[in-house]
Amino acid sequence: MTVPQRVLDLMHSPGIYFCDDPEMGAAQQKQMRLQQELNATMPGDPRRAELLHAFFAEFGEGAYVELPVHANWGCGTHWGAHAYANFNLTLVDDGEIFIGDHTMIGPNVTLVTTGHPIRPDLRERVAQFSEPIHIGRNVWIGANVTVLPGVTIGDNAVIGACSLVTKDIPADAVAFGTPCHVVREINDHDREYYWRDRRIPDDI
Template identity: 45%
Template sequence: MTDTRSNYERMLAGDPYVSDDPEIAAAQQRAITLAARFLAEFGDDVDAAQRTGRELFGDLHETAHVRPPVFVDYGSRISIGAGTFVNYNLTALDVAPITIGAHCQIGPNVQLLTPTHPVDPELRRAGIESAEPITIGDNVWLGGGAIVLAGVTIGQNSVIGAGAVVTRDVPADVVAVGNPARVVRSIAADARAGAAPGLDGVGPGGPARDALSGESA
């Protein structure tokens, strides 16, 4: 049976598609225009910037705060929950949906990358792409410069160290650091020990302490 869907429709369905497509280009240009307006308005009229942010993103909760610049493919496939703070220079390539939960802290220069490309170079040259969604649970802290790759889910309350590269799912209530990111500590264990989860509970000189020290959301 012939697939009569447009490339944009295939992309929205999560199927492989050809990226060199006028409909896709128009949607991307819309996002570029809105992101530029969001940045321009931010310094002079925060209320106008927030209205533009709600137009750019698919679902931006009224209590969420996003600091531009932001770099997105479409914006319309990104959901940001209540009370979440997103610092400067977020790159969120939302070919597939990106869901950021409530009360998250997203550090500067974080990258959320849903697109994937074929290993076969001939298919790459043909412009074939696909994507897998990214889900960030409630109360997650992504340290500055963290990279989250396609298809990853990060469970609620977890902390991802600065510069970590998250290539697979991270469970809830843990600290994960490194490239590739690996779990180094349970936040629940820190709490039982009476430590501040993810910070004071990480021993001096340990890998998690090194990754987290000096971070700001």
């Protein structure tokens, strides 16, 4: 990661900032070239692991990302150990994204840390703000989920497919919907059945 500290401080600090900073633009171009190189690697290419570590802020032991991945920066995203993401993950990571150990992310998920002021004159001046996303340990995020700026998802939570997550979700909860809301806690039924009436075999 070669993004200047001043640029990282600007994006990761609270408040409004403007994304027409020349140093920011130059640094992002370097990250985009690195991303293109990563997405062009073939399965089994030993360079892929090296590029994943170079592109992201952190890439934990045993973490795995199906390509392609699309990120504003890459250097704003921190992967825990053994985290997994399916294809077409989109990371609007001008702000930081923290993904916990053993978390699983389905296909076509979008994690968005950045927004723009509603006031029109500020948007014309390319004003934006970024708030971090925190995803806990052993979370499962289903396909086509979108998570918005500033959201925290607690450990072990399950987010149902196609949800729009606008607010924090507590640990050990099953949540889904638009907007996403807690439907129930993980319970004894879940310890016995893996899906509907399909029982978990005793020898697992």
